[in-house]
Amino acid sequence: MRTVSDTDRPRLAPHARMAFDPARERHVLLAPEAVAVLGGSGSAVLGLCDGERTVAEIVAELHRRYDHVSDDEVRLFLARLAAKRYVEVSDGSDE
């Protein structure tokens, strides 16, 4: 699995979508043949993946908003979603 680096700028893949599911009162990630029910922290991270912010900026923003943020967990979470191609990463140099 490719790891994400601080300069990557993640964004949701065009075929994936984050939505609020009123029946479960949770955010969900929808993609072809896949549904992931997100925890509060997962939806906070994904909400910041706009293709503009770098991973470092996303982590910094999470620290501003929340008390307990594990930088490694954020990176792992993004790497996992990138491996499944729900999230795309560009670092400005290879795209």
Added chain:
Amino acid sequence: MEATSRPPDGPFGLLAELTYECPLHCPYCSNPLALADYREELTTAQWRRVLAEAAELGVLQLHLSGGEPLRRRDLVEIVHRAAERGLYTNLITSALGLSPRRAEQLRAAGLDHVQISVQADDPALSDRLAGTPSFERKTAAARLVKELGWPLTLNVVLHRHNIDRIDRVLALAEKLAADRVELANTQYYGWAWRNRRELLPSTDQLRRAEAVVRAARERLKGRMEIIYVLPDYHGRYPKPCMGGWGRRQLTVVPNGDVLPCPAAHALPLPRASVHEHSLAWIWERSPLFTRFRGTAWMPEPCRSCDRRELDFGGCRCQAFQLTGDAARTDPVCHLSPDHGIVVEAVRAAEEAVRADEGAVRADDDAVLPRGGVLTPRPHPSRPA
């Protein structure tokens, strides 16, 4: 910090089998044998109600299938309604009928994802399996899907007569720039059940296929996702059918019957129909959905087995098909007292493949069974 699923508190997916009309004749089709019983299809307004109720129940994904869903004139309208409700919409199609104009309308209506089935990588073989010239139109439609910016999944149902060609199927998928390929071993229901003797691959064929898939996954990592749906006849344990009975998904068939599994048409339980009940009642209360939910219904050996929460005792429809009793352990499981039925079917397949290989090589172009005959799935007979 993870994308976990909570315990199920409503279905995630609705499989909408809009019609059993289809221009193709795939011998592995899982549609029911009694196609004519499903001719009285739900109206647009009824589907609208079903979609609204499904969304309220927690459904997030809508799979539009059939038959050939493009045969429904109101498909664009149905997609539009589903998109309005925020559902993620998948079209599962043979691609016959996906004209550029229709595709653009579906795109505008909010369709999220398209899955196109091909029968094989080779045009002649694909057309022969489909029972109608269709390969060229399928590849043209696949290109159209990519041009319009949709994610593309290529679906290939695997059986004795195409499973030795997976490498070439994957090459085709790469050429078409598919995002995902689903290689699904045939599930033996409906017409596939009727043709099982001619479709079931040998253990050797499967072993080779799995090696090809493993290598391709490594090679295509990050570029193309390969989904390989295991053949359960050859495994030691059954598949966790539907992720559990009445647990994650429901199916609505063309006439409005609601099923916990797309193969449950003939189970000897009272029918559940959207003509008579709300989707919520059917999900929560109907005998059809509650009968095999959870683990309390299980007989031995499942009842005391460590895997009962993993595979839920296998597939109820398969147990019914093979033993006549839907409440038995799936005979695919090697612990089932009925496992001999499956062993015998696989043994017969080994023999048939050996006989075939003696005569024609399985990887010859456009080879079809010589010994037996595949029964093509017919058109539903239509009233005059």
